[in-house]
Amino acid sequence: MITSTIENYIKQIYLQQQENKSKLLPMGRLAAAMHVVPGTATAMVKTLADSGLVEYEPRSGIRLTHGGEQLALHVLRRHRVLESFLVEVLGLDWSEVHEEAETLEHAVSDKVLERMDLLLNRPQFDPHGDPIPTAKGQIKKIRLVPLTDLKPGHATIIARVADQDPAFLQFAEKNGLLPGVALTLIERDEQADSVQVRLQEKITVTLGGKAAEKILVRMATG
Amino acid sequence: MITSTIENYIKQIYLQQQENKSKLLPMGRLAAAMHVVPGTATAMVKTLADSGLVEYEPRSGIRLTHGGEQLALHVLRRHRVLESFLVEVLGLDWSEVHEEAETLEHAVSDKVLERMDLLLNRPQFDPHGDPIPTAKGQIKKIRLVPLTDLKPGHATIIARVADQDPAFLQFAEKNGLLPGVALTLIERDEQADSVQVRLQEKITVTLGGKAAEKILVRMATG
DNA sequence: AACTATATTTTGAATTATCAAAAGGATGTG
DNA sequence: CACATCCTTTTGATAATTCAAAATATAGTT
Structure with a gap:
């Protein structure tokens, strides 16, 4: 069992x-x-x-094994659809849904999950930007790079915030570091272990290396 | 724990x-x-x-004990809010939500339950007509009587369908035996173990004693 | 009161998931 | 190559929940 x-x-x-x-x-x-x-x-x-x-x-x-991977993808699907549901439908904060989903993912039936997925209009990504596997176990694999890998001047879009610690997520939200947000790399100082970015052509934010590594962007020409 | x-x-x-x-x-x-x-x-x-x-x-x-009763009421609250949510928000059939809620009631946090309750506009009864305890553990106690206790001519309203077997619930739904439906007792034949009722002043349905006992109505003068 | 039927408790064992601590392998350095 | 260190596995224990079957208590009937 x-x-x-x-x-x-x-x-x-x-x-x-x-x-x-x-x-x-x-x-x-x-x-x-x-x-x-x-x-x-x-x-x-x-x-x-x-x-x-x-x-x-x-x-x-x-x-x-293949079977193991399928199971993993199903669990991941449940987790991520739930996170989306908790944010979109029940209005919880994205910083707190990971914990909730961690428990619920073992309790929701496929039927209930399917209804949630439908109500959400079959989202492809969860609130943190993680891809949601399909019911058949297929997952989008996109090459993402952390902010620390960008060159100055590179303009792109935040695709994912790869941390589930509520404190970090709250910080990210407060500073506009959310999936979908446009971003341009201003400066990268290896010595200072810092990365400076401009968000939505407006606000400027400076992050240390550890934090910058958690912000992933789409790799595009820039 | x-x-x-x-x-x-x-x-x-x-x-x-x-x-x-x-x-x-x-x-x-x-x-x-x-x-x-x-x-x-x-x-x-x-x-x-x-x-x-x-x-x-x-x-x-x-x-x-008092503590035990409070815990029971909290579990019951989770169960019944969940049933309501599954029917009202996710559109599941009332015949299938009991099972689902049975699992979920142990997994939803108070926070998530509160959001569901709010979204449903704090329902007082679940889809089967069972009263939903408040977050503070208070429950409406209404005196209900089974159809088998009514006298011919008695007009009232179905308050509760006291069974959780999907097959029975599906039967009840198909025949319009739902909470809130107006009903008048036509005939009660002890010998035949049968009860005949008229629903919404229109359809007539005959039930055996076992089934009639599961249909509870408000006790009013009539 | 004795007997019988029924209900309840005890006993012993299995399963799942865990830890602590001992034992066993592998690896790298001098 | 010998030793120290790190990682992994084994062993023995524990807690929670369950069952099957034996033992015991209660209640009802004659």
């Missing part, structure tokens, strides 16, 4: 694997991401392997 | 207790309602008693 613990492991494996594609995900990394001690992750991964959701190579790491 | 199992037990104890108020709820009854073997219910009730949610008198039965 697919418990919500299993869904969480599979989702996390998928997410972690995206960071360093094509390589096996080491157990330590998974354990850290799941906030469990390594032994717990090992035990769990064995049952995941028994269910055919992951391929497990002892002492080197794991990789999702 | 309050698990969803605990919430389910407490909710069920409350519901069962409503049937035969002021008496202790016997363990066998609870076990049957929860679809567990008696031993399971006994074990669980002991932990509920330890948490101060129920008073447990071995070999006679149980009763909710």
Whole structure:
């Protein structure tokens, strides 16, 4: 039976694997991401392997099977449609919906999710700019780059804010760093670890490297 | 910690207790309602008693404490607001929302529930006519009577359809037996175990005793 | 009061998910 | 190559929820 613990492991494996594609995900990394001690992750991964959701190579790491990836995409879909729904329909703040969706994603039926998706007019991205997989498990893969990779003068649009910490999201919102917002890179100072950008041709904002890395933009010629 | 199992037990104890108020709820009854073997219910009730949610008198039965009743009302509120939301906002059929709400009631936060309640304009009854407790744990107690208790000629309004089986609810909907519908009792035949009613001064429907007992109406002079 | 039927509790075991701590491998440095 | 370090796996325990079956209590009937 697919418990919500299993869904969480599979989702996390998928997410972690995206960071360093094509390589096996080491157990330590998974354990850290799941906030469990390594032994717990090992035990769990064995049952995941028994269910055919992951391929497990002892002492080197794991990789999702096709089935595992499909499950991950379904969970991700539920999560992201829910986030959209909570923001668009119920009017929650985008900084707080991640937590809510984290619980609800294991409780909504496909039928309810389908209704939400329909009511939202089948959104392709959630409020943070993350792509929403289709019901059939297909996900848009767009090449995005962090602000830290842009050159001065480069004009583009914010596509994604890659953090789910409410505090950071509130900061981002207050400063207009939202998906869809036009942005031009003014200056990048490697030494000062700072990035200065202009938003909507108006406000100027300066970010440190850590924050700038979380703001992803579409790669376009500029 | 309050698990969803605990919430389910407490909710069920409350519901069962409503049937035969002021008496202790016997363990066998609870076990049957929860679809567990008696031993399971006994074990669980002991932990509920330890948490101060129920008073447990071995070999006679149980009763909710004040805290237990408050918890029951909160769970019931979540369940019923959710049912309303699923019908009114997401357009699900009233026959299918019970099941959905059964899962979701353990996953929605107070914040999300409050938004739903607001969006629905603070409904007092769910789609089946069951009263929705307030956030503070107050519930409307209205004296309702089943169709089987009416006398010929009595005109009133359907207040509640007391069953959650989708098949029965679908039957009820198809025949116009919905909360709010005006109804007049035409004939009651004890021997035939049948009740004949006229709906909205138009359609006539005949029900057997079992079905008629599930249709509750407001007690008014008539 | 004795017997029988029914209800309740106890006992023992299984499952899932977790941790802590011990043990075992792999890797890099001198 | 030997050692230290880091990572991973194993082992033993715990908590929550459940079942099956045995043991026990209660109530009703004769």
